[in-house]
Amino acid sequence: MLRPRIIPSLLVHKKGLVKTEEFKQSKYVGDPINAVKIFNEKEVDELIVLDIDATIENRGPDFKMIKNLAVECRMPFCYGGGVTTVDEAKKIVQLGAEKVAFSSAAINNLSLLKQVGAVIGVQSVVVVLDYKKKGIFGKLEIFTHNGNKATGKGLFDFVKVLDGIGVGEIVLNSIERDGKMKGYDITTVEKVRDVFQGPITVLGGAGKLEDIKTLINKFKIIGAAAGSLFVFKGKYKAVLINYPTFEEKKFFFNFYEK
Amino acid sequence: MITIVDYGSGNINAITNIYKLLKTPFSIASTASELESAEKIILPGVGSFDYCMSKLNNSGLKEVLNKKVLKDKVPVLGICIGLHIMALDSEEGVLPGLGWIEGNIKKFDESKLLEKPKIPHMGWNSIKVESVHELFKEVNQTQGFYFIHSYYIDIINKKNIMTTTDYGGNFVSGITSSNIYAVQFHPEKSHTNGMKLLKNFSDL
Numbered sequence: 477m478l479r480p481r482i483i484p485s486l487l488v489h490k491k492g493l494v495k496t497e498e499f500k501q502s503k504y505v506g507d508p509i510n511a512v513k514i515f516n517e518k519e520v521d522e523l524i525v526l527d528i529d530a531t532i533e534n535r536g537p538d539f540k541m542i543k544n545l546a547v548e549c550r551m552p553f554c555y556g557g558g559v560t561t562v563d564e565a566k567k568i569v570q571l572g573a574e575k576v577a578f579s580s581a582a583i584n585n586l587s588l589l590k591q592v593g594a595v596i597g598v599q600s601v602v603v604v605l606d607y608k609k610k611g612i613f614g615k616l617e618i619f620t621h622n623g624n625k626a627t628g629k630g631l632f633d634f635v636k637v638l639d640g641i642g643v644g645e646i647v648l649n650s651i652e653r654d655g656k657m658k659g660y661d662i663t664t665v666e667k668v669r670d671v672f673q674g675p676i677t678v679l680g681g682a683g684k685l686e687d688i689k690t691l692i693n694k695f696k697i698i699g700a701a702a703g704s705l706f707v708f709k710g711k712y713k714a715v716l717i718n719y720p721t722f723e724e725k726k727f728f729f730n731f732y733e734k
Numbered sequence: 735m736i737t738i739v740d741y742g743s744g745n746i747n748a749i750t751n752i753y754k755l756l757k758t759p760f761s762i763a764s765t766a767s768e769l770e771s772a773e774k775i776i777l778p779g780v781g782s783f784d785y786c787m788s789k790l791n792n793s794g795l796k797e798v799l800n801k802k803v804l805k806d807k808v809p810v811l812g813i814c815i816g817l818h819i820m821a822l823d824s825e826e827g828v829l830p831g832l833g834w835i836e837g838n839i840k841k842f843d844e845s846k847l848l849e850k851p852k853i854p855h856m857g858w859n860s861i862k863v864e865s866v867h868e869l870f871k872e873v874n875q876t877q878g879f880y881f882i883h884s885y886y887i888d889i890i891n892k893k894n895i896m897t898t899t900d901y902g903g904n905f906v907s908g909i910t911s912s913n914i915y916a917v918q919f920h921p922e923k924s925h926t927n928g929m930k931l932l933k934n935f936s937d938l
Contacts, residue, residue, distance in 0.1 A: 477900055478859045478881075519925045521858055522880075547751050552880050552923045569744035569780050572751065574882055574923060596744065597782045597815065599854035599882050644854055644882070673844065675851040697851055722877065 480692045480729065483701040484515055484719065485524040485679055488541065488557070494528075495703050497655030499606070499623035502528075505707045505715045508541070512548040515706075518719040522552045524577070524647070524677075524701060526604070528622055530558025531580050537564055539571065546572030556604055565592045569600065575644065577602040580620035583627055583634070589643055599644040607631045607664075608651040616664065623651045632667060639672045646672060647701065650680035657683025657704050660691050669695060677701050685720060685728060692729055736936055737772035739799070740764035742789035744780040748922040749813075752929055758936045766794040772802055774809045774936065777816030778922070783839065783885075784827030786815050796832070803834060803914060811935050812916030814883060817909065820916055826885050834914055836890040837906075847902040853884040861897045861907055861919070869908075869915060869934045870897070873927050879919035880928075881907075886918060 486508065487494050493511055494502035505511075508525070515523055525545060530537060537558045546553055555568050556577025565576040576596065582589050582603055593601050610617040616631040638646060648668060650661040660681045668676060677699025682688055688700040709716035720728060736753060738746050740762050753760045763769040779786075790796045802808045812820050821831045824839030831839070844852045860878040863870045878899070886905040889895060896915070897908030907918040915935070921928035 478855065478857055481857045516925075543747070546747055549748070550752065550923065550925055550928070552882065552920070566744070570746065572745050572747035574745065574748075574780055574920065594782055595785050596780060599856070599884050600780055645856065669850060673850055673852045675854065675856045696849065697857070699857075 478697055479521075480697055481521040481677070481699040482688060482720070482725065483522045483524055483677060483699055484520055484706040485526065485701040485703045486511060487703065488525060488527045489529055491541070493707075495655060495707055496528075499651050499654055501655075503713075506717075509544055509548060511707075511717055512545055514717045515719065516548060516550050518717075519722065520551050520719050522554065522699070523549060524554045524556070524679075526577065527555075527557025531621055536560065537568060539567060542568055542573065543571045554602055556602070560588070562588070562591050562595055566595050569596045575600045575602045577604045577647065579604045579606065580625075583618060583620060583629060586637070586641060589641055593642070598642055601643045602645045602647060603638055603643050604647040604649060605631060605634070606649045606651050619651060631664070632671060635668050636671050639674070643674065645675040645677060645699070647677045647679055647699075653681030655704055656681055659683065659687045660700075662691065662694060665691070665695065665698075675699060679703075689729060735772070736760045736774045736776060737763050737769060738776045738778060739769065739795060741777070741786055741793065741795055742781060744778070745922065746778050749776060749778055749932070752922055752932050753936070756929065756933055756936070758933070763795070764793065766798045769795060769798045769802065772808060774938070775799070775802060775811070776935075777810065777812040777819065777916075779812070779814030779816040779818075779920075781815045782826060783815065783818055783824040783831075784829050786819055787827065787829040787831065790819070790832075791829070800832070807913045809913045809935070809938050810915065812914075813922065814918060814920060817887060817916035817918055818885060820909075820914065821887055824885060835887070835894055835909055835911055835916070837887045837894070837909070839885045840888045841885050842901070842905075849902075854882055855884070855901045856882045859899050859901065859919075861899050863897050864895050865910070867896060867910065868938060869931060871934050872930050877927055879917070879921060879924040881919045883918060
């Protein structure tokens, strides 16, 4: 039986791993390779690594870093950050990643997604959607450049467009919930689930395993991603990489109850 | 020596990393001559059907592959798209496959998948070993493997079925025919289970 995916999401900033709050106040949490090694030992379902400097610095992906990470990853690995061409996506897959994530480049150029899909396969094309409320009516809008640049694109309208094109997965990332550890934005996920047929991974807000449980109980097969939850421990947020074991997940989420 | 074929299908490193850990000798072949000396072959797999088939057709690898697998009976393991290309054809593309296994690659029928998400089938899923094989020695079938695909093999001859998996009904997730083996999931990204399978293949 297919199981929901529980996914640590790691942010790379100035070659180190950081954790942000509302995409700001980045706190250094350690060395990327070291973190991947620990997550390997913990047999995580998948891993997402996002380079949050690439687009801002207007540069392409750091292939050396991707290679070093991919060498360590014995789990499916999704890389995102600064990918703007088919060749870059192809190279990332060759280095050992299963999925390539797009944000600003794809939002401004939908044909890129189709071109990449024709080479690496549609299943490996991921679109990350960073969103927050905008304007007096609080309409959800997609942002790029670490939440600094409004795209003018409404979240739900754009998700419908992606559903029409066909992509492997979308990652819904709530800017307002980032680092807050107060729970996922269930309402938005529900609306997106209605209009998108493919896999959804939800990021932003998980503060305890119960938050993941709530998400999974509601949506069953879904990706539950988290940053803070898997790198911090305790109310003072001491850095300690953690992740539930297979047995814990089995017990906690009743995976095998049909 | 295990030879991993580089036919543009990507993530070769993911496999070599595991054989490095297992201290199993391997080589990578991107030309026909590099493939000549192979004792065991892996066809890795992230890519689209036509892209991978055209790479095989244009590199001269196809002829040597056919000879090694069909005539010399060298053991071969296909992974994901590496399984698809062994079939007769695929709904993902227009080019013919290698035709080693009688079957057609089809897209999951979304109308039969009642729950969302529909496709791709993505994540960790259990497998059921239908015909006991050394390849699955010590593999935990419940824990299963990582899958990421929208297409599967519609197999013609049931005797070629090695494993099945449930996704809105059972589909064939592993196939075999004498020295030919292929799996729809990604052992190179499936932690302990995956390492066991890749080790079992090297031990065959």
